[in-house]
Amino acid sequence: MAFIKVPEGVPGIRSLVMFRPETGQYLYELAQILLRGESPISEADRELIAAYVSSRNNCMFCMNSHAAAARCLFGDRKTLVDEVLVDMDHSSVSEKMKALLHIAGKVQILGKEVKEDDIKRARDLGANNREIHDTVLIAATFSMFNRYVDGLGSWTPTDPAAYEEMGKRMAQKGYVLPQAIK
């Protein structure tokens, strides 16, 4: 049971947004522009960064839901998601994507952990300003979402089918606050 009085049977961040839609609307809008807005990083790769950071933060709700969204978006290449979550360095994502995920992993620890060398490695593999920016902001944003979801003890479903359903919705419809919550 969550630490504060939220609607029963509503999982994760959705229950918190229903408790306080005034802040929730900006959280959803930020997720939408960041994960579905224009970016040189594909939507699938952005969801992968979100799932990777959530996994490192041990946030099961965000990890499972964004991994499910990434699997939908990768389609035939969906096994990449579990490869990265199990062992990113030996996964079959591109070297550039590994360098970006490495930066995301540093951001997950702390902003100051990102060093010139981490950025240089990504640039040498072809990453541009926007890719570096978006990687850092996605990693920072999920360091927030993970703490919000777990810090208030919100409900984390354990049924994999629930996440598959969520992933489909997130991949198809993005992060749009249900009208009923606004």
Place this chain on the structure above:
Amino acid sequence: MAFIKVPEGVPGIRSLVMFRPETGQYLYELAQILLRGESPISEADRELIAAYVSSRNNCMFCMNSHAAAARCLFGDRKTLVDEVLVDMDHSSVSEKMKALLHIAGKVQILGKEVKEDDIKRARDLGANNREIHDTVLIAATFSMFNRYVDGLGSWTPTDPAAYEEMGKRMAQKGYVLPQAIK
């Protein structure tokens, strides 16, 4: 120098928002509703939570600017800010505020660090659902801002006068994106 090409001479998050206003506008709007919107926690105490979390995340830009804003808002009681930043447990803030700052400190580490006992202690001292919610979300949000600002190596002024000026603006005008950036 920042890790990406941002306007020179613009400090901290402002330079990053100028690089990417499409995400920046939601970051500012979130800060505004969270730190200046309606809440049972005073604006001064909310800025104190932000400065406390930023201090624990070793983010000098956010710590100095939000500490300066908190000092403005506390007025005659401004020494509270440095008391909390030096040794929160022995500061002269109320016992309820100590319990909320303790929760914020747990969120700074990781969401899962917040335990039933931390919440019970705050409730026993009079904290309600909204106070607990707002504390967790402010701590989570600054865990994001701190990582964004430092993870991209944005410029951190060292002159205390610069922060005093920023703090005044933040206390008086809040977090409104300059028209020129939008």
